[in-house]
Amino acid sequence: MTDEIGHAHPDELADIAKQVVAEQIPAILDSYRRNPAGGAEIEPAQPEEIAIEADADIAVKLSDIFVDRDWSDGMPIVPPTVERVDAMLKAFGLKGDELLAVLPPRGGRATAKKVAVCAVMAGCDAVHFPIVAAAVHAIAQRNFQLYMVQTTAHPLYPFILVNGPIGKKAGLSNGHDLTPRGWKANLVIARALRLVCISTAGIKALQASHTHGYVGYHDSCIRENEEDSPWEAFHVEKGYPKEANVVTAFPAEPPHVIDDRGSTTPQSLLSTFAMTVASPGNRSIWANSEQVFLVCPEHARYLASQNFSKGDIKEFLYHVARVPLHQFPKHNLASLAKWRQKIFSNVSEHVTLPVVRSMEDFEVVVHGGVGPHSMWLAGCPVSRGVTVDVDKLIHDVSRKR
Amino acid sequence: MSKLRIATPAFVPDNPALAASFSSADPSRLKEATFRLGVLDNTKPNALPLMEKIAEELSAKGLARNTVTAAKTSPKFTNAAGVEVVREANPAGVAAAPALLDRLAKETDFLITGLGN
Numbered sequence: 001m002t003d004e005i006g007h008a009h010p011d012e013l014a015d016i017a018k019q020v021v022a023e024q025i026p027a028i029l030d031s032y033r034r035n036p037a038g039g040a041e042i043e044p045a046q047p048e049e050i051a052i053e054a055d056a057d058i059a060v061k062l063s064d065i066f067v068d069r070d071w072s073d074g075m076p077i078v079p080p081t082v083e084r085v086d087a088m089l090k091a092f093g094l095k096g097d098e099l100l101a102v103l104p105p106r107g108g109r110a111t112a113k114k115v116a117v118c119a120v121m122a123g124c125d126a127v128h129f130p131i132v133a134a135a136v137h138a139i140a141q142r143n144f145q146l147y148m149v150q151t152t153a154h155p156l157y158p159f160i161l162v163n164g165p166i167g168k169k170a171g172l173s174n175g176h177d178l179t180p181r182g183w184k185a186n187l188v189i190a191r192a193l194r195l196v197c198i199s200t201a202g203i204k205a206l207q208a209s210h211t212h213g214y215v216g217y218h219d220s221c222i223r224e225n226e227e228d229s230p231w232e233a234f235h236v237e238k239g240y241p242k243e244a245n246v247v248t249a250f251p252a253e254p255p256h257v258i259d260d261r262g263s264t265t266p267q268s269l270l271s272t273f274a275m276t277v278a279s280p281g282n283r284s285i286w287a288n289s290e291q292v293f294l295v296c297p298e299h300a301r302y303l304a305s306q307n308f309s310k311g312d313i314k315e316f317l318y319h320v321a322r323v324p325l326h327q328f329p330k331h332n333l334a335s336l337a338k339w340r341q342k343i344f345s346n347v348s349e350h351v352t353l354p355v356v357r358s359m360e361d362f363e364v365v366v367h368g369g370v371g372p373h374s375m376w377l378a379g380c381p382v383s384r385g386v387t388v389d390v391d392k393l394i395h396d397v398s399r400k401r
Numbered sequence: 402m403s404k405l406r407i408a409t410p411a412f413v414p415d416n417p418a419l420a421a422s423f424s425s426a427d428p429s430r431l432k433e434a435t436f437r438l439g440v441l442d443n444t445k446p447n448a449l450p451l452m453e454k455i456a457e458e459l460s461a462k463g464l465a466r467n468t469v470t471a472a473k474t475s476p477k478f479t480n481a482a483g484v485e486v487v488r489e490a491n492p493a494g495v496a497a498a499p500a501l502l503d504r505l506a507k508e509t510d511f512l513i514t515g516l517g518n
Contacts, residue, residue, distance in 0.1 A: 017455045020458075050406075054403050058405065071410050080407060080408045085408045104496070107414055108413060109414070114413070117409065201412070
């Protein structure tokens, strides 16, 4: 057994190494040396289209075929008939060959057609397609670091925020009634993005690397509750007009509830926020990442009534959300000091570490319905949320064709 | 019974040549009884210690005649026999730089690397 979490015992590593050299490497070498064409078999190209008999069991049969070929997530699918996919593309004047993104880790081409196929499979209507397309485009941008999000053991997934009129038009819930009943638009958009991330990106069923898989990804698309927000909407804060249709993808951990039903000052309420995120288990302490707060309307209204703007909230959290070194478990602190020796060795235990390195790493979004429950999503080191103008994207890709 | 035409979300590589290179290799590189071994450290705590043990085993068995070790973002090549591996950051989830991969392809015949910890 290991003496240090995350560090295998040298004897354990030696045993694994012996096994790899005795069994796996000879098999790999043999495979290359036996094949005069050179190397292991090249993965055959997969079909762009298949034909299936239109009987009463088609939905079940097709779902099984798609799972077997690593084209689906295991849940039943809506058959992506050529007609359904073409109709979705036609609704936006697209042919299908427009490139929306190239997806890591294998460099899969996410064309408009591939994205429409996934959208149909997930149960999307045409009105949902631009949101899915914008989300695909957003996660493929450099700042999002999808390569890391798709391949790290850190449980992360794209969390989609929708702002502007398109959210309501698409039928997205702004939080109230989102669970436990579920809400079609939120579920199918999130699932469509997930299908793109696995099938079109080329990830096979056994290649998932996250320690806990993608817990909760089916609920990972929301629209901001702009109606009940006392502040400017998220996209307006980022410089977009209020009427713009905007999709933001955050690389996020599953959300965590922040419950406060007793504070009588804004500082007290925000201290509850700060103390929730300021813990040794928050990865951002070690490696800076965005922290997104989904502030419930009750908390938001109270803070605004006390003249707290979003900027005030971020500033307060930046100064207060810190972890004193003495609160770190002893051996975990030793590991931190080893990892960043120059910074954390030989310093007073009263030194505090900020959760983020800049107050702009805190994001504030109003979301949800009745109740004193806000939520918090921790982000991914190196990565950042990416915002995309939906209408501009669809316009641009259709013109580039 | 009529058949329905079903479109698929199947993976299509943006760079087919690159995708093919993941599953093919020049067999002449491995014709000889020994090969030049590469170790690409993904910077996770267990990866390099494990791969160094694999390298030791391969050398002891007379399979690897030389070992080259590099970290994902390191501009420097070091020898597993002793020279320190440069670590600029923790780039475990970030792809190795193309220039580094090019150099490893030229200077090694068989490369091992880590996925996760």
